[in-house]
Every structure is written in structure tokens, then in C-alpha cells.
Amino acid sequence: MTEAVYIGLGSNLAEPLEQLHEALLALAQLPHTQLRAVSSFYTSDPLGPADQPRYVNAVALLDCALEPLTLLDALQQIELNQGRVRKAERWGPRTLDLDILLFGQRLLDEPRLRVPHYHLQARAFVLYPLAEIAGQLRLPDGRQLDDLLAACPFVGLEKLSDSATLDLPHAR
Ligand code: ROI
Numbered sequence: 166m167t168e169a170v171y172i173g174l175g176s177n178l179a180e181p182l183e184q185l186h187e188a189l190l191a192l193a194q195l196p197h198t199q200l201r202a203v204s205s206f207y208t209s210d211p212l213g214p215a216d217q218p219r220y221v222n223a224v225a226l227l228d229c230a231l232e233p234l235t236l237l238d239a240l241q242q243i244e245l246n247q248g249r250v251r252k253a254e255r256w257g258p259r260t261l262d263l264d265i266l267l268f269g270q271r272l273l274d275e276p277r278l279r280v281p282h283y284h285l286q287a288r289a290f291v292l293y294p295l296a297e298i299a300g301q302l303r304l305p306d307g308r309q310l311d312d313l314l315a316a317c318p319f320v321g322l323e324k325l326s327d328s329a330t331l332d333l334p335h336a337r
Contacts (some may be wrong), residue, residue, distance in 0.1 A: 166230065167197075167199075167229055167230045167267055168211070168223070168228075168229055168230075168268060168269030168270075169183060169201075169226060169227075169228065169229075169267070170223070170226070170227040170228075170229040170236065170265065170267065170268050170269065171224055171226055171265075171267040171295060171298075171299065172192065172224065172225045172226075172240070172263055172264065172265060172266065173222070173223075173224055173225075173260075173262070173263070173264040173266050173282065173291050173294075173295075174188055174189070174222065174223045174224065174225060174262070174281040175220050175221070175222045175259070175261060175262040175264075175290070176188075176221055176259065176260055176261050176265065177211065177217060177218045177219060177220040177221070177241055177258045178218070178258050178259060178260045179190065179248060179260045179262055180223035181218075181220065181284040182206065182221055182325075183259045184247055185206060185221055185223055185261075187247060188243055188261055188263060188289065188334065189203060190249065191243045191246070191247075192225055192227065192243070192263075193195050193237075194233075195227070195229075195231070196231070196237040197229065197230040197231050198227050198229045198230065198236075198251055199228045200225060200226075200227060200228065200239060201226040201227060201326060202226040202295035202298040203223060203224075203225045203226075203229050203298070204223070204224045204225070204295070204297040205294060205297060205324050205325065205326055206221055206223045206225065206299050206324075206326050206327060207220075207222050207223065207290060207293065207294060207322050207323060208220065208221055208222075208322070208323045208325055209222050209290035209321055209322050209323075210321035210322075211258075212256065212288065213255070213256025213257065213288075214254070214257060216238060216242065217257065217327055218258060219240070221292060221325070222291070223288040223294050224266065224291065224294040224295045224296050224297070224299075225298075226299070228329070229268075233268050233271065233273060233278055234275075234277065235263065236265065236266065236268075236322065237277060237278050240251060240263040240264075240294040240337055242253050242264070243261070243263060244260075244261050244262070244274045244292060247260055247261045248260045248261075249261050249262075260280045261283075261304075264282055264291075265278065265280065266280075266285055266291060266295065267280060267281050267282075267285075267302075267304065267319040268280045269305075271305060272305050272306060272326065280284065281304050281306065283315070286316070286317065286319070287317065289317050289318065289319055289320060289321065289322050290322055291319075292310070292313055292314050292317050293319060293322060295310065295316070296311075296314055297310070312322060
């Protein structure tokens with residue numbers, strides 16, 4: 166069985182656009198997984214300390230047969246492969262962040278993984294790209310994506326490109 170898994174991508178170091186392109190290629194090559202859709206790319210004001218570069222953000226949709234923690238391991242490996250170094254500073258800059266936003270209709274509350282993503286509803290840089298590829302989505306806890314969007318203004322975001330312009334040779 167495969168489930169629809171939405172991944173949030175973010176980067177604000179070391180050529181963020183290239184980081185996201187490379188991460189999408191890696192997502193497309195995950196085992197037991199297909200990359201189904203990618204949102205536009207957006208630049209966004211940093212959430213957290215203001216003395217860091219703007220971020221590039223996007224959301225991808227996977228059809229995934231992996232278990233959530235197996236997928237999490239794989240995503241963290243991709244982050245490491247792309248030079249992610251975990252620093253002590255909370256909400257500091259990063260080369261690549263891959264967050265599991267939604268995993269089918271699952272509600273998970275484990276030490277390593279909380280799904281739906283804890284900060285989903287508060288982050289325009291997650292909600293707007295998510296809405297582009299998810300449409301009328303109902304979250305497993307009953308919330309409607311439309312309602313979350315209505316409560317989250319499109320502020321500090323700038324749309325960069327449409328996903329259709331991306332070159333995703335490994336996407337099927
Ligand atoms: N801010 C923005 N704009 N985009 C992100 O992806 C992002 N990721 C983070 C923190 C540091 C919270 N701020 C962010 O992890």
C-alpha cells in the first residue's frame with residue numbers, strides 16, 4: 166500500500182535553489198517511493214533569528230510505501246548528504262530541511278516524528294505551496310487546509326517559479 170506523503174523543503178545556505186533541486190532528485194530516487202508533484206518555489210522571510218538569509222521553500226508529494234520512520238531516516242540521510250550540520254542555535258540557517266508534513270491520514274506523536282507537522286498551520290511558506298499541489302485537503306485531525314490558509318496571510322513570501330518549469334528527469 167502506498168500513502169500520499171507531503172514533504173516540506175527549505176534551504177537558506179549554499180545556493181538554496183540548487184539544494185532544493187538536488188533534494189528533489191534524491192526524493193525521486195527513494196526506494197518504494199514515487200515523486201508525484203512539486204509546488205512552485207518560493208522565497209520567504211526567515212522565521213526565527215532575522216540575521217540569516219531568506220529561505221527558498223517548496224512542497225513535494227510522494228506516493229510512499231515506506232514506514233514513516235524509515236522515510237524519516239532516508240530524509241535525514243539526504244540532509245546529511247547535502248552538508249547539513251546541526252547547530253546548537255535554535256531556528257538558525259540551514260543548507261537543507263526536509264520535513265514530513267503529512268503522511269496519508271496518519272496521526273503520529275512519537276519522539277522523533279509528529280505528523281501532521283507541528284507548525285504546519287502557522288507557516289505561510291508551508292501552507293501556500295502545499296495548497297498548490299494538495300487542493301482541497303482535509304487533515305487527519307479534521308482541519309481543512311482551506312481554513313488554515315484563510316487564517317494565514319500570504320506575507321513575507323514571493324513565488325519564484327512554477328513547478329512545471331523544473332527539470333525532474335527521475336519523476337515518473
Ligand atoms: N523560515 C523560513 N522562511 N523557511 C524555512 O524553511 C524555515 N525553516 C526553519 C526555521 C529556522 C524555523 N525558519 C524557516 O527550520
